[in-house]
Amino acid sequence: MNSVAPSLGFRNLTLTALGAGLVVALGAAPPIPVGLLPVPITLQSLGVMLAGLLLGPRRAATAMLVIVALVAMGLPVLAGGRGGLGVLLGPTAGYIYGWIPAAFVVGGLARQAEQIGKPLTRSLSYVAACLLGGVIVDHVCGVAWLSLVAGLDWWKAASGTLLFVPGDIVKAILAVVVCRRLETLITLDRR
Amino acid sequence: MGLILRLSEMLRRLAKTFEGPHEITLAGGLGSVLQSGGSIRHVAFYRVAPLTAAAAEPVVADRHLEARPVGQTIVFSDLHLKRGDRPVLSGIDLALEERRVGVLGLNGSGKSSLLKLMVGLLPPTSGSVCIDGLVPSVDAASVRARTGFLFQSADNQIVYPIVREDLAFGLKGKAEEVDTVISEALDRLGIASLADRRIHELSGGERQLVALAGVLARNPRTILFDEPTSQLDLANRNRFRDVLAGLSQQAVVVTHDLDLVADFDRVLVVDNGRIAFDGSPEEAVAFYRRRHG
Amino acid sequence: MNALRGKPGGRSGALAALCSLAGLGTALTLIDRIDLLAVAAAAAAAGLAVAHGSLRTALRETRTALLIIAITAIFDAVTGDGTSGLPLFLRFSALVCAAQIVTTVWTWAELSRALVALLRPLDRIGLIDAERCAFTLMLAVRFVPVMFEEVAEIREAQALRGLERSVLALAVPLGLRILLRAEEIAEAADLRAGPVVCTNHREGPNALVELPLSTRTVS
Numbered sequence: 001m002n003s004v005a006p007s008l009g010f011r012n013l014t015l016t017a018l019g020a021g022l023v024v025a026l027g028a029a030p031p032i033p034v035g036l037l038p039v040p041i042t043l044q045s046l047g048v049m050l051a052g053l054l055l056g057p058r059r060a061a062t063a064m065l066v067i068v069a070l071v072a073m074g075l076p077v078l079a080g081g082r083g084g085l086g087v088l089l090g091p092t093a094g095y096i097y098g099w100i101p102a103a104f105v106v107g108g109l110a111r112q113a114e115q116i117g118k119p120l121t122r123s124l125s126y127v128a129a130c131l132l133g134g135v136i137v138d139h140v141c142g143v144a145w146l147s148l149v150a151g152l153d154w155w156k157a158a159s160g161t162l163l164f165v166p167g168d169i170v171k172a173i174l175a176v177v178v179c180r181r182l183e184t185l186i187t188l189d190r191r
Numbered sequence: 192m193g194l195i196l197r198l199s200e201m202l203r204r205l206a207k208t209f210e211g212p213h214e215i216t217l218a219g220g221l222g223s224v225l226q227s228g229g230s231i232r233h234v235a236f237y238r239v240a241p242l243t244a245a246a247a248e249p250v251v252a253d254r255h256l257e258a259r260p261v262g263q264t265i266v267f268s269d270l271h272l273k274r275g276d277r278p279v280l281s282g283i284d285l286a287l288e289e290r291r292v293g294v295l296g297l298n299g300s301g302k303s304s305l306l307k308l309m310v311g312l313l314p315p316t317s318g319s320v321c322i323d324g325l326v327p328s329v330d331a332a333s334v335r336a337r338t339g340f341l342f343q344s345a346d347n348q349i350v351y352p353i354v355r356e357d358l359a360f361g362l363k364g365k366a367e368e369v370d371t372v373i374s375e376a377l378d379r380l381g382i383a384s385l386a387d388r389r390i391h392e393l394s395g396g397e398r399q400l401v402a403l404a405g406v407l408a409r410n411p412r413t414i415l416f417d418e419p420t421s422q423l424d425l426a427n428r429n430r431f432r433d434v435l436a437g438l439s440q441q442a443v444v445v446t447h448d449l450d451l452v453a454d455f456d457r458v459l460v461v462d463n464g465r466i467a468f469d470g471s472p473e474e475a476v477a478f479y480r481r482r483h484g
Numbered sequence: 485m486n487a488l489r490g491k492p493g494g495r496s497g498a499l500a501a502l503c504s505l506a507g508l509g510t511a512l513t514l515i516d517r518i519d520l521l522a523v524a525a526a527a528a529a530a531g532l533a534v535a536h537g538s539l540r541t542a543l544r545e546t547r548t549a550l551l552i553i554a555i556t557a558i559f560d561a562v563t564g565d566g567t568s569g570l571p572l573f574l575r576f577s578a579l580v581c582a583a584q585i586v587t588t589v590w591t592w593a594e595l596s597r598a599l600v601a602l603l604r605p606l607d608r609i610g611l612i613d614a615e616r617c618a619f620t621l622m623l624a625v626r627f628v629p630v631m632f633e634e635v636a637e638i639r640e641a642q643a644l645r646g647l648e649r650s651v652l653a654l655a656v657p658l659g660l661r662i663l664l665r666a667e668e669i670a671e672a673a674d675l676r677a678g679p680v681v682c683t684n685h686r687e688g689p690n691a692l693v694e695l696p697l698s699t700r701t702v703s
Contacts, residue, residue: 009674010669010670010671010673010674010677011666011667011670013616013619013620013623013670014623014665014666014667014669014670014673015663015666016620017620017621017623017624017626017627017666018623018624018627018631018662018665018666018669019662020624020628021624021627021628021630021631021662022631022658022659022662024628024631025628025631025632025634025635025658026635026655026658028632028635029635029639029654032649032650032651033649034651041651043651043654043655046651046655050655050659054659054663062620066620066621066624069596069599069621069624070621070624070625070628072595072599073592073595073596073599073625074587074588074590074591074592074595075592075625075628077628080548082548082549083587084583084584084587085502085505085583085584085586085587086549086579086580086581086583086584086587087549088583089505089509089576089579089580089583090549090552090553090576090579090580091552091553091556091576092552146556149513174651174652174655175655177652178651178652178655178656178659179659181652181656182656182659182660182663185660186660186663186664188663310675312671312674312675331678332678335675335676335678336678336680339675340672340675342668342671342672344665344668346630347665347668347669347672348669348672348676349626350619350622350623350626350669350672350673351622351626352622352625352626356622360673360676360677361676361677361678361679361680362679362680362682363679363680363681363682364681364682365682368682369682371682372682390626391629391630391633405676406676409676409680410680
């Protein structure tokens with residue numbers, strides 16, 4: 001994408017805003033059944049991983065911050081049309097706040113991995129990035145919030161979230177496939 | 192006692208950090224102000240890193256133009272444009288000053304790049320572009336203040352969710368004056384009733400008019416159109432032709448729509464990065480049909 | 485549906501509301517007495533019903549959140565000691581209801597303004613640029629509906645080819661369109677960003693035309 005330097009100032013902002021839009025739009029798409037899993041997967045957290053992979057750490061993390069702001073403003077941007085300050089103060093809020101560091105980690109690791117020449121290694125690195133960021137970091141934040149605010153102790157809270165992990169692994173793989181396909185079409189700027 | 196005074200002073204200073212010049216939050220502030228029927232007190236403009244020292248000064252749109260002809264002179268001198276190794280435009284030598292200029296060509300012929308060069312969205316690989324003596328990639332602010340650009344996708348040009356807010360983007364001055372400019376631009380296109388509507392509620396044709404109003408509000412001398420009718424249905428296409436006919440600004444229109452350029456002053460045909468034809472609309476259309484018909 | 489809309493412009497109180505909410509949240513976390521929590525929860529629920537103008541809509545809005553809270557509380561009660569679930573439930577219910585009141589009473593535009601106002605102290609100390617933040621936020625608000633349209637369009641096109649169940653068939657085109665759109669929006673904004681001063685607009689060659697440029701109606 002050849003653009004003259006002047007539009008760089010706006011480019012960060014538009015990529016960030018549309019990155020948030022990506023997550024919101026994927027949240028609005030109905031859950032898609034995946035053969036291996038008993039339950040259809042919702043696409044919103046896939047959007048978070050994808051945003052990290054495509055936009056790089058800083059823009060992706062900012063995009064997640066924008067989503068938190070949109071939720072705070074009362075707009076129905078979370079999966080299921082949820083929104084409002086109530087969600088941000090409720091028990092599942094940790095998972096939403098967790099998107100910010102999650103996207104940062106995914107983006108940061110992807111940025112390191114983009115130099116890797118061998119395609120399979122690169123793809124696997126991206127998957128690792130998504131798992132580390134999108135799954136582990138996000139769940140840690142979700143559980144931390146739950147235990148902190150709800151007074152549940154760590155193990156109880158953590159055990160509840162284990163159910164979601166297989167679905168998240170599938171999402172990570174899908175996100176990486178999407179990213180690799182897009183990389184063949186466009187050079188991604190992950191600054 | 193002293194402690195209480197210090198505390199209240201601290202609190203007051205803390206409260207001050209939450210206040211601010213109202214001009215900062217254009218969008219949010221405007222949104223709430225609009226809903227209460229209040230008037231715009233300040234209008235923000237977006238600060239972009241200046242390209243040259245000249246760009247740091249806001250450009251006053253030319254007002255004393257009665258004596259001068261409408262429009263600008265656009266000159267290409269031996270211009271070449273490459274994307275990587277691929278040549279996009281080769282050896283373009285043009286001087287455009289007519290009031291209505293059309294540019295025909297297939298997709299990928301380079302015609303859109305011609306427009307983008309004029310406003311500095313692409314830097315020439317070699318050769319030069321001048322608009323009334325100004326070089327777009329250097330004096331971008333001045334060129335862009337006088338030269339409007341309408342993208343093919345109207346959606347991508349509208350940045351604020353409400354029509355009135357978007358029209359105010361980039362406009363500076365007293366609230367009443369900005370208000371007047373916005374109303375005039377909307378009136379001219381017959382869409383004054385849309386002023387407070389949300390963009391996503393509007394149809395494609397309406398959105399394009401809003402985008403055009405945004406360009407008109409800046410009072411340019413020239414407007415560049417990149418395939419304005421390609422995403423419109425027949426009714427909206429006809430409406431656009433009317434609008435274009437009544438526009439007093441100079442217009443350079445890149446299009447596939449052969450009917451649109453029928454009454455233009457000059458029509459170019461671009462083929463594989465070169466100007467294959469340059470002349471009257473009838474001959475240009477005939478040439479185009481022969482080549483690609 | 486929203487009984488209390490249309491707060492007067494200017495200081496709409498959204499900022500105060502957000503700060504009060506934060507204060508309430510902190511207070512509730514520190515309180516452990518069930519009777520106080522119960523009062524808070526009841527008051528918040530009543531307030532929400534008033535804000536919505538109807539109990540039914542209030543319940544509908546908060547149904548999901550309350551369900552999650554209830555499950556969490558039950559989980560906690562079952563795995564811990566019996567009554568610890570109740571304060572949890574009351575605390576969260578109060579907070580969620582209070583938060584939803586704020587969401588209902590103030591429009592998104594007012595809340596966005598309040599949010600940016602909250603960021604201004606950080607702007608003062610040079611950590612962030614509040615204008616850019618406000619702009620990005622408004623861009624998101626502007627383009628989220630467009631994203632929905634894109635998704636609908638892509639799914640329709642893919643459904644015709646039998647691919648409506650494929651994540652890749654949705655995500656790849658969507659990702660591509662987003663990246664390309666972001667470029668073009670940035671270019672378009674760049675072209676309009678250079679400030680143009682509005683004065684004496686009626687002079688010059690573009691003086692006001694009496695009639696609109698086309699009498700055809702817009703479709």
